[in-house]
Amino acid sequence: MFNVSIRNGESREFSEPLSAYDALRALLPDGTADILAVEVNGVPSDLRTELRDDAVLQPLTFEDDYGRHAFFHTSSHVMAEAIMSLWPETKFAIGPAIDQGFYYDIDLDHALSEEDLASIESRMRKLLKKRARIERFVLPREEARQLMAERAEIYKVELIDELPEGETISFYRQGEFVDLCAGPHLMNTGPIKAVKLLSVSGAYWRGSEKNKMLQRIYGVSFPSKDELEAHLAALEEARARDHNKIGRQLGYFTTTDYIGQGLPIMLPKGAKVLQILERFVEDEEERRGYFLTKTPLLAKSDLYKISGHWDHYRDGMFIIGDPEKEAEEDVFALRPMTCPFQFQAYLQKTRSYRDLPLRYNETSKLFRNEASGEMHGLIRIRQFTISEAHLITRPDQVEEEFLGAVDLANFMLDALGFLEDVTYRFSTWDPNNRDKYIGEAEEWERVQDLMKGILDKSGVPYETTPGDAAFYGPKLDIQTRNVFGKEDTLITVQIDFQLAQRFGMYYTDRDGERRHPYIIHRTSIGCYERTLALLIEKYGGAMPLWLAPVQVRVMPISERHVDQAKAVEARLRAAGLRAETDARDEKIGKKIKEGQLEKIPYVIILGDQEIAEDKYAVRTRSDGDIGKMSPEDFLARLLDEVARRVNRP
RNA sequence: GCCGAAGUGGCUCAGUGGUAGAGCAAUUCACUCGUAAUGAAUAGGUCGUGAGUUCGACUCUCACCUUCGGCUCCA
The missing domain is CATH 3.30.930.10 (Bira Bifunctional Protein; Domain 2)
Structure with a gap:
């Protein structure tokens, strides 16, 4: 007899060995639908892990790194199954879970296009509807090798050959698809409700440029459509901040x-x-x-020969001169x-x-x-x-x-x-x-x-x-x-x-x-x-004030306010702020709109009222119109924000 | 360097074999304006570069350059 308990929960005695999954089913009356993996005595494990002795279990869900890992990993197997059914000649290399989803590296002569990704995706949805059971089995090295060799999975054979002596060689099967894999995996494909293939790119077999270039397909999956959509929206939102795009747009x-x-x-x-x-x-x-x-920015090769760069870093260097003629003339490198x-x-x-x-x-x-x-x-x-x-x-x-x-x-x-x-x-x-x-x-x-x-x-x-x-x-x-x-x-x-x-x-x-x-x-x-x-x-291009290349833009309402605006600019500059004036003959609404799009932190609107009252009408890029303030208050506010290096956008 | 995608006026993009278009930006004129785009007119492109196919190429093919995602590498 041995005791199995859920951390902070039920416990029960068992007399026969059983899987962690079966133990959880016995211990959790509300069901195990959300459970993707399990910690056994603190060790993250596959749900199939056999229990023979006392154990404390902690169920893992999509909220847990390891649970999510199992979820993504199973997703990559479903993707492989879909690819296999569409292109049976495909040879599979490795298909792991990563932090933000999963990928599979495959060897396939046909270059996959965006449309192909869509058809793999729809094939995956069909497969997922079957809620296929996933079985794990272990084979001795020779049989494992033979199984993969029969299927012409040359990469899997290579992986088996390199597994250290004594390593358990496990496989996971769902439907027709069998994959050499250390796990962990879900018990069945049912929990995967939403999937999206994101991109296809090249990747060298075993990460070495000496090897063949395979095709790598990246994807992500979720327990619900809503979560997938939220994730895709977040990805898009992140890409909207791509420095390579907005850094150019904003003139950096x-x-x-x-x-x-x-x-x-x-x-x-x-x-x-x-x-x-x-x-x-x-x-x-x-x-x-x-x-x-x-x-200096460059030196003779002699220096780099001593440092070791000449032998260990030469590919990374710009060399000036001809190393072949080094006997006659100096060779330099940046x-x-x-x-x-x-x-x-x-x-x-x-x-x-x-x-x-x-x-x-x-x-x-x-x-x-x-x-x-x-x-x-x-x-x-x-x-x-x-x-x-x-x-x-x-x-x-x-x-x-x-x-x-x-x-x-x-x-x-x-x-x-x-x-x-x-x-x-x-x-x-x-x-x-x-x-x-x-x-x-x-x-x-x-x-x-x-x-x-x-x-x-x-x-x-x-x-x-x-x-x-x-x-x-x-x-x-x-x-x-x-x-x-x-x-x-x-x-x-x-x-x-x-x-x-x-x-x-x-x-x-x-x-x-x-x-x-x-x-x-x-x-x-x-x-x-x-x-x-x-x-x-x-x-997102909205530099904190202390780093902003333009901190304040002064906007005269009409042409007759331009001189006053320039005077305000000069006063700000004298106080150490980076200020400029938008003296164009444009409507104030347009100047404001463009200032906002350029993410200028502070804008001063200057018209008859402000000049009469000796005040600045101030807008911030985050809060819009914040009303009028005296020049002294405005300067004090900005200089303080700069001095404290406040990092709000 | 490798795999895949892309390159059309300053910018964003339309144009699938008959010789190029829009919006914004620019310039000029009018308006002198109150918190996210005033109106009109004008100008601007050997369609990334170079070859090739074709009666004819932005459009098809090849090479190169550059850009994007990934691999390898790395601050």
Whole structure:
């Protein structure tokens, strides 16, 4: 006999092993319709998990990550079944659940079109009406291999062959469709009431560009049509904030074919926001004990040979000159990173332990020759500006300096209103891919342990992703998502134990010994262009007042008020506000409409009444007409809002 | 770089083999205006670029450039 209970609920004794699903059915009189998966003693599990001993169960629904995961995963199998019935020759690769839905990678010669997605979708709806049962079964390796080989599922056979010894090889079947799969899955397809296929694109088999390109179909599904529609509306709403669209519309930046891909032109509005951010960052860094450097944008290949960029980063660099003729003439490269340049500043004289930590910051232009398909608006570009710094420290200072860099990063995120939107990622090396990195394995492990210790102490909630380290050391990456849900690194803090050795950087310690310092590479606000893109997306182009390129627009009612309007503009400018006058010979309604569409934070209407009373009639972009106020009150209000860096749109 | 989609006046878009259109914007004129578009007129395009097919190409084919989504990569 063993006892099974629901957390905070019923319990019951059982004498025979049974599935978690059957136990839930016995324990829950109201039914199990919403239950998609289950936690067994705290471990998220498939509903088919067999119970033999005492267990506490917690049902999981669409509200729970793991429950939703099972729901999406089953949805991807239904999609695969629909594809198989339409194109029986399809070979299936992998079809996982993701945070926002699911996808399946398939190998099919016919290139799928939008219409094909619609027909797959309608076939899925037919299949879903059957509410098919989903069965799980386990096979020994040879039989599993044989089953998939019979069906010519070459990718599944490859997956089976690579499963480690002793791994359970499970399959799930619904109707005619059988898939190699670790689960979890729903008990049947009944709960899936609404489905939408979103896009089709290419994806390499096993994520390697050396392999065949498959077709990846993304979809999303819900327990009700209403939820699907709400989700699609939210997606559309997010896309309406796409910086690449409204950033151009609002005149932040543009591009031209003559200059080239990934090389945006920052127009006055975009350039102004970047300048505000750069000054803000440089001032804050100075306050925190940094020394500003200005180093060259290019260097001879010699420098990059020492740093390791020549061997580990050359594909990403713009090279000037012919490497074939290097014996006769110098070869230069535009810098992809600032580190080796600032190291030359350190090397300019002998350093004492008393000089450390030494903090060099620089608003750095960098150049990276991204592959042509990589560029995206201001988020991935070939020339960008980064809030870079290198903290050169003694071993006993690494922790404090690292925490200081994280604190500065969080200060910046807070100032921009991003603190709630980011996730923290501990990017470590991949010991199975040694060629990507410089240095010895023991050093990597030692520094990663050191960094993990600091991270744990910092209280930063992080996830570890192996394989994402820089070639010279592990990183803490602070990640954001754009309006398409794509993740990018905003800020990074890295510990480097390699380059000081390569560049012969030393300090003379208290005991007279020469020792290599540690180097922390870090950004404080990340890449300015990317940060601008994320600001535009977060605020829908309505920049908070302290960042707005135009803070106030003065609108004279008619031509005879223009001189007064210009006087008001001059007064605002003298107080340090970015103001302009709309002196066009247009009706006030039109000026207001255009000011609103341009998302100008404050607008002053100036006519006979205002001039007579010495008051401003004020509109805000969020609340419209807020009535008249004295010039003094208006200035005080705006200067306070700027000083406090209020982040409302 | 790879897979798929797209490129028509400054912007948003219509135009499926007979040689290009609308709205907004621009310019000029009139109106001197009170909280989201005053009216009229004018001007502006070798239809991304280059080849090819055709009597004839914005329209069909190919290559390249650029843009969008995804993959790989990455701040």
